[in-house]
Amino acid sequence: MNAFNLLSVLLFFFVIWLYFAPSDALNFDYHNEAELEVVLRNFTQTTKNINTKLYSIGKSTFRRTPLWVMQLSSVDKSRKMVPNIKFVANIHGNEAVGREMLLHFMEYLRDNYEKDNLVKCLLDNSNIHLLPCMNPDGFNVSIMGQCAGDHGRKNGENGETEDLNRNFPDKYHENRNPRQQETNALMKWMNDIPFILSAGLHGGAMVANYPYDTREIEISDDSKKKQPSETPDGDVFIHLSSVYASNHPQMKKIQCTTLNGNAPKFENGITNGAAWYSFQGGMQDYNYYKHGCMEVTLEISCCKYPMPKELPDLWEQNKKALLMYSLEALKGVSGQILDDVSKKPIGNAI
Ligand SMILES: *[C@@H]1O[C@H](CO)[C@@H](O)[C@H](O)[C@H]1NC(C)=O
Ligand SMILES: *[C@@H]1O[C@H](CO)[C@@H](O)[C@H](O)[C@H]1NC(C)=O
Ligand SMILES: [Zn+2]
Numbered sequence: 001m002n003a004f005n006l007l008s009v010l011l012f013f014f015v016i017w018l019y020f021a022p023s024d025a026l027n028f029d030y031h032n033e034a035e036l037e038v039v040l041r042n043f044t045q046t047t048k049n050i051n052t053k054l055y056s057i058g059k060s061t062f063r064r065t066p067l068w069v070m071q072l073s074s075v076d077k078s079r080k081m082v083p084n085i086k087f088v089a090n091i092h093g094n095e096a097v098g099r100e101m102l103l104h105f106m107e108y109l110r111d112n113y114e115k116d117n118l119v120k121c122l123l124d125n126s127n128i129h130l131l132p133c134m135n136p137d138g139f140n141v142s143i144m145g146q147c148a149g150d151h152g153r154k155n156g157e158n159g160e161t162e163d164l165n166r167n168f169p170d171k172y173h174e175n176r177n178p179r180q181q182e183t184n185a186l187m188k189w190m191n192d193i194p195f196i197l198s199a200g201l202h203g204g205a206m207v208a209n210y211p212y213d214t215r216e217i218e219i220s221d222d223s224k225k226k227q228p229s230e231t232p233d234g235d236v237f238i239h240l241s242s243v244y245a246s247n248h249p250q251m252k253k254i255q256c257t258t259l260n261g262n263a264p265k266f267e268n269g270i271t272n273g274a275a276w277y278s279f280q281g282g283m284q285d286y287n288y289y290k291h292g293c294m295e296v297t298l299e300i301s302c303c304k305y306p307m308p309k310e311l312p313d314l315w316e317q318n319k320k321a322l323l324m325y326s327l328e329a330l331k332g333v334s335g336q337i338l339d340d341v342s343k344k345p346i347g348n349a350i
Pocket of ligand 3: 095202
């Protein structure tokens with residue numbers, strides 16, 4: 001074969017490859033505040049195969065940045081009692097991976113709706129709400145490449161005001177930390193929409209963590225500090241956390257090393273919150289005890305804010321886990337509890 005023929009053969013295969021190559025429109029890079037909005041607006045404008053809705057649940061405390069949510073679904077409009085699922089990322093401003101994972105998940109669901117029966121089943125039977133960033137103030141001052149530390153973790157000016165994952169009403173204790181706009185926005189959102197399944201995405205560890213984080217009585221004896229603080233649905237939470245950890249190729253294997261060398265050892269990639277370390281005012285506890293929404297906390301990368309070149313791998317690790325976790329919302333028993341006489345639904349039935 002002479003050089004010219006070889007070139008045309010190569011060119012031919014290149015054109016074929018271009019045609020069939022996955023057309024991931026979203027680049028593997030961090031999207032700043034303005035870019036995030038562009039991506040979300042463009043997504044709703046260009047998506048025709050499923051229903052999308054972009055809405056804001058409130059604004060950040062300091063910079064008044066909208067808290068954007070993308071809702072995805074293809075449920076028949078006439079259907080009642082569709083399960084609502086939510087994912088919340090970037091609660092800690094310097095834990096940025098989840099922010100991009102949710103954007104890729106959004107695109108993945110749309111692009112695979114016709115190709116993958118599980119994606120179709122999920123979108124045909126649920127409403128999925130994605131909040132890529134709960135803490136725009138903190139993210140704004142966070143530094144790419146910074147794997148550890150707390151710079152940008154909180155909200156407000158310089159990301160130094162309040163830790164949003166310590167800012168919710170606690171199940172057992174009074175929370176005296178001043179309630180932030182972001183927290184109020186989340187609380188109102190949960191009041192407005194009856195979510196049943198949720199996950200908060202974090203970084204700095206590799207584990208699926210389930211409620212409670214808080215304890216009724218604080219333990220001062222160090223040897224007993226690893227005792228779990230269980231909910232009445234502990235078995236279901238262990239199952240849900242395991243679904244994520246088992247569908248993630250690294251979560252059961254990797255123990256992140258921390259700066260002080262105290263790497264916690266998790267069995268099977270899951271842990272009860274308080275058994276790891278107990279704290280008050282967390283979001284997952286509030287979801288469960290106030291609304292019966294089952295939320296777990298997903299720690300999905302040892303590095304809190306890795307360089308963009310790590311993002312393709314991180315996405316590969318999380319995409320199946322995000323999908324399989326979401327599908328859990330379609331299991332179990334569902335229905336309405338009605339008053340025998342009036343036949344009207346009874347609120348807060350147990
Ligand atoms: C931080 O805020 C400034 C001012 O609004 C903006 O120009 C910049 O893009 C923001 N950075 C990020 C990472 O969102
Ligand atoms: C808008 O979305 C389309 C379809 O996903 C994509 O091809 C295009 O690159 C996007 N444009 C921008 C500016 O993000
Ligand atoms: Zn966190």
